[in-house]
Amino acid sequence: MNSDRIEGNWKEMKGKVQQKWGKFTDDDLDVIDGRREELVGKIQQAYGKSRDEAEKEVDKYFN
Structure with missing residues (x-):
């Protein structure tokens, strides 16, 4: 799922994202607010992951 689709569907997806990454x-x-880069950064910060790990996790989740 590309960044535009994440932003466009963010209100619907917030609950699912919070279930996946419960520290949020x-x-x-x-x-x-549906921005992929913000999500990646928050995952890095909250879970101590590298940028590459966080990006792969986000891509895997949304694809």
Whole structure:
């Protein structure tokens, strides 16, 4: 799923993203606001993953 589709469907996807990455608060999800790069950064920060690992995780989840 490309970045535009993530942003366009963000309201519907917020709950599923929060289930997958349970450390995210509602405020985190509001900051991410469907932007792929923000999501990758938050995963890195919350879970201590490298950028490459976080990007692969996001791509795998949304594809």
